[in-house]
Amino acid sequence: MARPFALRLAQIAEASAIPVGALAASAVAFGLIVAALGNDPLEVYRIIYIGAFGSVFSWENTLQRVAPLLLTALCAALPAQLGLAVIGGEGAFVLGGLAGVEASLLAARAPAWLDIAAMLTAGMTAGALIVGAAGFLRAWRGVSETISSLLLNDLAIAVFNQLVEGPLRDSSDLNRASTYPAPQQATIGTMGDTGLHWGLLVGLIACILAWLLIFRTTTGFSMRIAGGNAQAARMVGIPVGRLIVGACAVGGAAAGLAGAIEAAAVYERANTSLIAGYGFSGILISFIARHNPLLIIPAAILFGGIGASGGLIQRRLGLPDAAVTVLQGCTFLIVLMAETFRGRSLRDLILGRERAS
Amino acid sequence: VSQIGAFGTVMIGLLGGAIRVSTPYLFVSLGECITDTSGRINLGQEGILILGAMVGYAGSFETGNPWLGVIGAGVAGALLGALYAIACSLPRVNDIAIGIAILIFGTGVAFLVGKPFIQPAAPMLPAIELGWWSGDEAVRAALRVNALFFVGVALTFGLRWGFTGLRWGLVLRTVGDSADAAKALGFSVLGVRFVATVVGAFFSGVGGAFLSLYYPGSWTESLSSGQGLMAVALVIFARWDPLRCLWASLLFGAAGALGPALQSAGFGQVYYLVSAAPYALTLGILIASSSRERRAAGAPRELRAV
Numbered sequence: 001m002a003r004p005f006a007l008r009l010a011q012i013a014e015a016s017a018i019p020v021g022a023l024a025a026s027a028v029a030f031g032l033i034v035a036a037l038g039n040d041p042l043e044v045y046r047i048i049y050i051g052a053f054g055s056v057f058s059w060e061n062t063l064q065r066v067a068p069l070l071l072t073a074l075c076a077a078l079p080a081q082l083g084l085a086v087i088g089g090e091g092a093f094v095l096g097g098l099a100g101v102e103a104s105l106l107a108a109r110a111p112a113w114l115d116i117a118a119m120l121t122a123g124m125t126a127g128a129l130i131v132g133a134a135g136f137l138r139a140w141r142g143v144s145e146t147i148s149s150l151l152l153n154d155l156a157i158a159v160f161n162q163l164v165e166g167p168l169r170d171s172s173d174l175n176r177a178s179t180y181p182a183p184q185q186a187t188i189g190t191m192g193d194t195g196l197h198w199g200l201l202v203g204l205i206a207c208i209l210a211w212l213l214i215f216r217t218t219t220g221f222s223m224r225i226a227g228g229n230a231q232a233a234r235m236v237g238i239p240v241g242r243l244i245v246g247a248c249a250v251g252g253a254a255a256g257l258a259g260a261i262e263a264a265a266v267y268e269r270a271n272t273s274l275i276a277g278y279g280f281s282g283i284l285i286s287f288i289a290r291h292n293p294l295l296i297i298p299a300a301i302l303f304g305g306i307g308a309s310g311g312l313i314q315r316r317l318g319l320p321d322a323a324v325t326v327l328q329g330c331t332f333l334i335v336l337m338a339e340t341f342r343g344r345s346l347r348d349l350i351l352g353r354e355r356a357s
Numbered sequence: 358v359s360q361i362g363a364f365g366t367v368m369i370g371l372l373g374g375a376i377r378v379s380t381p382y383l384f385v386s387l388g389e390c391i392t393d394t395s396g397r398i399n400l401g402q403e404g405i406l407i408l409g410a411m412v413g414y415a416g417s418f419e420t421g422n423p424w425l426g427v428i429g430a431g432v433a434g435a436l437l438g439a440l441y442a443i444a445c446s447l448p449r450v451n452d453i454a455i456g457i458a459i460l461i462f463g464t465g466v467a468f469l470v471g472k473p474f475i476q477p478a479a480p481m482l483p484a485i486e487l488g489w490w491s492g493d494e495a496v497r498a499a500l501r502v503n504a505l506f507f508v509g510v511a512l513t514f515g516l517r518w519g520f521t522g523l524r525w526g527l528v529l530r531t532v533g534d535s536a537d538a539a540k541a542l543g544f545s546v547l548g549v550r551f552v553a554t555v556v557g558a559f560f561s562g563v564g565g566a567f568l569s570l571y572y573p574g575s576w577t578e579s580l581s582s583g584q585g586l587m588a589v590a591l592v593i594f595a596r597w598d599p600l601r602c603l604w605a606s607l608l609f610g611a612a613g614a615l616g617p618a619l620q621s622a623g624f625g626q627v628y629y630l631v632s633a634a635p636y637a638l639t640l641g642i643l644i645a646s647s648s649r650e651r652r653a654a655g656a657p658r659e660l661r662a663v
Contacts, residue, residue: 037470085453142649146400146453147590151640154583158633165629280461287454322468322578329462333444336454340447 014342019288022338023302026331033326039317047316048327051309058308060195064266065278065304067196068093070203071258072282073289073296074210075131078251079145080291081214082244083227088134088149089255090279091156092127096256097263098160099126101179101270102168104186112185119186120260127256128249130156135248139241145248157275164271178271188265197265199258203300206254210293223247255279281307284332303328366495366622373499374614375607376506377572381406381581382606383509384564385588386595387516388557390602393592394520395553396533396546396659400456401441402561403585404463405434409565411471414576418479426479427505427566434562435555437463442554446547460586474576482571503571505563509603512560516599529553533657561585582632584613587639594642596655612638 031041052062075089103122107115134149161177170180188197214220226233226240233240258278263270285303289295310324385402392399399405409430417426437459444455485507488500520526532539532549539546568584569576591609595601616632619625 033466033469085451085457087457137644137647140649141644141647143643143647147586148640148643150583150586151590151636151643154636155633155640158629158636162627162629166626283457284461320469320472322465322472325461325465326469327465329458329465332458333440333455333462336458337444337447337450340450342449 018338018341019335022335023331025338026327026334029334030327030330033330034319034323037319039319044313044317044319044323047312048306048309051312052305058305061308062301062305063196063200065307066300067199067203068258068262068278069282069285069300069304070200070207070296071254071261072279073285073300074206074282074293075127075251075255075279076283076286077289077291077293077296078210078214078247078254079131079135079244080286081220081223081227082240082247083230084135084138084244084248085146086131086134086149086248086251087146087280087283088131088152088248088252089282090275090277091149091153092131092252092255093259093262093279094160094274095130095156096123096127096259097274098163098168098179098259098270099123099256100260101182101263104182104264105180108183108186115183115186116188116264119182119264120257123256123260123263124253125256127252127254127259129252131252131255132245132249135245138248139244153279160270160275161272170269176271179269181269182264186264187268188261197261199261199265202257202261204297206257207293207296210254214293219243255282281328284328287332288335363622367618369495369499370618370621371611371614373501374618375611376499376502377610378613379606379610380503380506380509380567380571381564381584382588382591382609383506383513383603384567385561385585386591386602386606387509387512387599388560388564389589389592390516390557390595390597390599391529391560392550392554392557393597393660394529394533394657395550396536396657397445397452397550397554398456398589398660399438399441399459399554399557400453400586400589401437401459401463402558402589403581403583404460404467405437405558405561406565406568406585407581408437408463408467409434409562410569410580411467411474411565411576412562413566414479414569415471415474417481417570418474418477421480423480423482423570426570427482427563430562430566431559432562434565435559438555438558438561439551441558442551445554446551468578471576475578479570479576481574482567484571503567505567505571513599513603520599530657533659536659561588564588583636587635590639590643593656594639594646597657598655609635609638 027045034044035041051058053059072089072093075092076086079086100119100123104115104119107118110118130152131149134145134152137143137148138145164179165177168179170178188199190197191201214223222233222238223243226238226243230240259274263274267273281303285296285299289299306324306327310321313319313323314321385406389399389402412433413426413430416429417423420426441455441459444450445452482503482505484501484503486497487502488497491497520530528544528549531542532544532546536546568580573580587609591605592602595605612635615634616628619631620628
């Protein structure tokens with residue numbers, strides 16, 4: 001009994017040491033970049049902390065961003081179980097927001113619960129269709145899902161712009177292209193007096209459900225087998241193609257739901273504010289969490305916090321908000337590179353050996 | 358609209374646009390062609406393109422010489438490419454994910470460092486007037502071709518010759534087709550891929566300099582509309598042949614010029630949809646040229662993600 005326990009302890013130590021070490025290394029790398037631009041890195045870190053987690057207000061700001069990030073991260077994490085790198089979350093998010101607002105306008109005379117249900121369903125459907133299409137192309141023709149989902153993002157944003165500038169535009173709003181505002185009954189309110197909308201709770205529940213799906217059901221088990229070796233999975237009768245389409249569609253539905261909630265709760269209409277990169281940040285979060293839905297929660301809080309501090313960095317230090325993009329890119333790069341340390345002792349690394357497993 | 362009519366305006370706009378818009382596609386696709394041939398895909402090309410655009414513009418503004426900007430853009434691209442190559446050399450690191458990370462990192466660095474260069478005007482790259490014979494301004498504008506386009510065309514034929522006729526081309530293809538065979542022959546697989554990635558990224562950086570120093574010809578944060586990524590898909594369509602990369606780039610250039618050409622002829626209502634034509638074209642081509650059963654013809658056998 002002692003040995004497995006020690007082994008498990010070592011695994012936990014390894015599993016936590018690698019991401020923590022990688023995050024520390026990326027903080028140092030980012031510090032070097034801002035120092036090269038003539039800023040004091042310690043001051044930048046301090047302001048990021050204040051902007052992200054320093055006060056009740058900044059926590060609210062951070063958690064406001066966490067709500068959509070939890071769902072867009074699932075859009076990458078579910079297909080990743082099958083070994084797919086899907087990056088269609090941005091398109092699903094944007095079209096989900098538009099479809100949700102339009103559905104709530106169509107159902108404006110229905111009771112409030114039905115109106116909200118129509119809105120959320122429309123958002124999920126739009127997201128499922130667009131990311132599911134990337135999965136379908138993979139399963140049907142072997143088209144790289146990474147490239148097709150990227151192109152579908154751009155197509156989705158073009159369709160969004162065309163509709164919001166054209167047939168769906170609110171003609172009374174002369175300032176910017178925007179849809180008509182969603183009916184009052186369909187806007188999503190806040191939880192108690194926290195200032196946080198219900199989307200956060202939806203995101204947390206979705207992450208828990210996704211974890212249960214992946215690690216506690218036979219479907220999830222089949223997905224992970226197919227992700228390990230698709231050929232072997234086919235031989236034991238696992239319908240790999242259907243799983244690919246399904247995982248992409250469910251992931252897309254999550255991102256579309258995030259868009260619908262964001263549009264209804266934050267903007268109360270659909271306009272270009274929705275194109276804010278939540279879909280892309282979700283991919284980073286999913287990779288940092290090693291595509292584990294429960295680890296997505298802390299990773300999303302970290303990235304939501306970094307995003308929330310962008311405004312304060314801009315105001316206090318005069319750094320462009322692209323500083324936040326650099327920090328995110330830096331973190332992503334180093335976390336991915338740190339994967340090489342997994343399962344290898346220091347001696348193996350020095351001798352250039354791979355573990356035999 | 359001049360005496361040539363709406364249809365003529367669109368066609369001339371398409372022709373000029375094909376040449377003008379195709380140049381960044383051409384440089385990135387030739388660069389990616391080199392990297393792919395060594396058996397590795399680089400999805401980070403988009404980030405390299407944007408960084409090249411920023412450094413090219415800043416270099417031209419600071420030195421007053423746009424060609425120094427072009428070289429600076431290539432060097433900046435090569436440095437980011439070297440980072441990508443080092444990351445991909447590590448065992449068990451996902452190269453697709455690293456590509457996305459390079460995309461985000463390169464874009465972020467370009468926007469962060471390039472913020473002060475959004476306002477000032479840098480010297481632009483010169484163009485060669487091939488339309489001097491025509492009295493029509495639309496024709497002359499369409500045939501005003503940038504010097505970098507000709508550099509790209511020369512590069513196309515140079516690469517085509519080098520891939521099949523020169524020693525380095527053979528080494529590159531050996532590494533891309535069978536890492537084991539290359540090892541048995543005594544070549545360093547990672548070394549060759551490193552050089553191929555860095556050279557490919559140099560070309561992508563130069564393609565970025567074209568964006569900021571000729572067309573559209575300024576440094577803004579919305580300069581690239583995904584040309585770097587589409588060029589990666591374009592190489593698959595071109596079956597890893599430099600000459601087909603040139604034709605495909607011209608086709609993509611024409612698709613990209615469709616929106617502005619229609620708008621200048623008075624059909625601006627569907628601008629957003631028409632400007633998405635290159636994405637739809639890329640997707641359509643990918644679907645048509647992919648197959649579940651067999652690998653794409655002409656694909657380097659070590660290349661996994663196509």
